[in-house]
Amino acid sequence: MSIERILVIGAGTMGRQIAMAAALAGYETTLNDIAENALDAARTELEGWLASRVTKGKLSADEAKAAIRRLVTSADLSTSATTADLVIEAAVEKLEIKQQIFKQLGQLTPPHAILTTNSSTLASSHVAQASGRPAQVCNMHFFNPALVMKCVEVVRNQHTSDHTVEKVMEVVRRLGKEPVLVHKEIPGFVANRIMGAMQREALDLAAAGVASIPDIDTTARTALGHPMGPFELMDLVGLDVIDFIAQATYAETGDEADKPHELIKLKVSDGHLGRKTGSGFYDY
Template sequence: MQLRKVFILGSGLMGSGIAQACAQSGIEATLCDQREEAVEKALETISRSVGKLLEKGVVHGTKEEILSRIHKSSGLEGAGIDADLVIEAVFENLELKREVFRRLDRAAGPDTILASNTSAIAISNLAAETKRPERVVGIHFFSPVPMMGAAEVIRTSFTGDETFALAVDFVRRLGKHPILVQRDIPAFVINRINYRANIEAMKLVQDGIATVEDIDKGLRLAAGRKMGPFEIGDLVGLDVTHGALLSIYEETKDPSFYPPAILRLKVGMGHLGRKTGKGWYEYNPDGSMKK
């Protein structure tokens, strides 16, 4: 058996990237969002990105063929969900995700696997909201999804072996290396490591020790990173990092994970990164960085 039809709830940065990755790998994907305009925007972004990847020869087939695998859904209720796999990619907020998992459990067929793309919330919290905890798993993608070569697959103590194996196979079919996370801890593996460094970088800026620009340049030019932590932070969204750090803090009560004041302030002011034109850096309307 293979997971062939995917339903994605939340059509922002990650939902749209996951749908694109599916369509490029021959997998049917349906996009859904509480805001219809988010789905429309996702379809435009995907169309542009697929065009570029075809030009570069990174992706094969025709644009029409790839885009024809992406469908729209207006909501969970009504027709229900006709899919082998549901991937939740709504805002990083525990209460919201809990409520969403209760709704997904009601709307999806009994065999459908429910997955979350959460950055940091332990998956067991979401599995516990359903009547199918053995069919709940974490599939954590990285941004930009069509470009990144790995995704984490997270097992809870309830996750069935078949569910885990199907999720791993799905990630492989997307052309990505599955990082197997054998125990359900907040923020899993890659973010656990990265957040430590990101918090340190934010505190160095907060304390006036070094600038955002110098830290990014330093890590690119002296530590072999492709992008600095603040460049990545703007791409990911400061609200996403903030929500993820709060989730880890709430679950572990480890104060070293509490979002630094400089991050809380920026999120409070609505400076969320590329999506709002301002975050650690400022951006022009065409997306280029202001000099």
């Protein structure tokens, strides 16, 4: 089976960037969303991004035009799913919605189609049975911004076939990214578990008054070689997102250590979510 047509579901920040990455890699790509205005906004943003890449000399005008030609948008899932070889679901992080989407995909897509979810918190086993083809389902977790970040976590569930894994890894490499194969489902997968552990320790150090937030960030940058300190990174990601990931992880594990940290909860309750609101652990 050759994967030539990719369907991305969800035209939010992640979905639109994943779709553009696929189009740039030469795949015939459809970006689907139930909201026409979201699709219009996505196309406007992506065309602007391509134009800026051309202006900077990082992409030729012909390459940009070819990518735009390969990327179509659609609000009609029943039509766009019928020719997909690979689906990447990047819809809202709500299990009931994802299960409904995968049930539809199992009915609408060709029998050979591989179905993946970009979820960073919900393992594919939660939606695999709804699809009716669990062997062809896995996580395909991109990182934000998807057009820049190289890592993609490919997470198999207990039913995922070797063939599915091989094909998804092949697509990731064609996208110019580096796949990381996660053999067992675990809340947070690999990257978020490592990042979460560091963030919890940084939050505990700050809460105990061991060092100031700026000094903890400085230590991470100058001693550990991190491009950003943990508090700078949390502000960039969004403290509401950090809180959501912790809630989802705790719901899966029941481990008290995975509960949202009090410092995060306080910031979220006050509406200080990081860069997007102008303040978080820092003011912007």
